[in-house]
Amino acid sequence: MLDKTSLDNSVKSDSAIIALKDYTPPSGMGPVYTETVRLYQDAANQNAIVNAVSIETGDGSMPAGLADKAAAGVADLINGEKTAGQFGTFLDDEWAKASR
Numbered sequence: 001m002l003d004k005t006s007l008d009n010s011v012k013s014d015s016a017i018i019a020l021k022d023y024t025p026p027s028g029m030g031p032v033y034t035e036t037v038r039l040y041q042d043a044a045n046q047n048a049i050v051n052a053v054s055i056e057t058g059d060g061s062m063p064a065g066l067a068d069k070a071a072a073g074v075a076d077l078i079n080g081e082k083t084a085g086q087f088g089t090f091l092d093d094e095w096a097k098a099s100r
Helices: 004-014 031-045 066-078 084-098
Strands: none
Touching: 066 084
């Protein structure tokens, strides 16, 4: 999608981060959205963008069944049932099991 009106509507309705050169989000977006876009643009300018975890397809995708386990682990991380270190270990262990 390249239509500015459609892109702006995606930003307004879903807080989408549009990764197109020269796209400017509509004015009036909140401070969290604005800061997130700034951080994304800074990372893009430093060539530091990586693929999103668990939504890739093809060769870059997670092993079968791992996306659901990763989502459960993220929920545990967010609700405080796992620390960041525990989540990392959990994901490493699950990746190893799924890659055998």
